[in-house]
Amino acid sequence: MGISSVGEPCMKASTAIATFRRLRTQPLWRLLASDHGPLTLGLLQTHLYESERGLPASIFHAICQA
CATH class of the missing domain: 1.20.5 (Single alpha-helices involved in coiled-coils or other helix-helix interfaces)
Structure with a gap:
């Protein structure tokens, strides 16, 4: 070597x-x-589909509030 x-x-x-x-x-x-990382990942995984890589913030916020 x-x-x-x-x-x-x-x-x-x-x-x-x-x-x-x-x-x-x-x-x-x-x-x-951050401390909110696991929550953020869980929300993204739950509300985004495999084919979707993005979602308008307003729609994502509405989904999370439901």
Whole structure:
């Protein structure tokens, strides 16, 4: 094994760490990581169908209130 083969996994790990740090600053990531994350995921899973990737907020809000 040469130096480059040993250093390569470290570069991949550092790239992954940088990506996760960047994601943690995004609003959606922060919501899912919050105390309300499981509730949010449960509502989305319950009210969105497999073929639907999006839903207008007004409709989603009405569904959740019913």
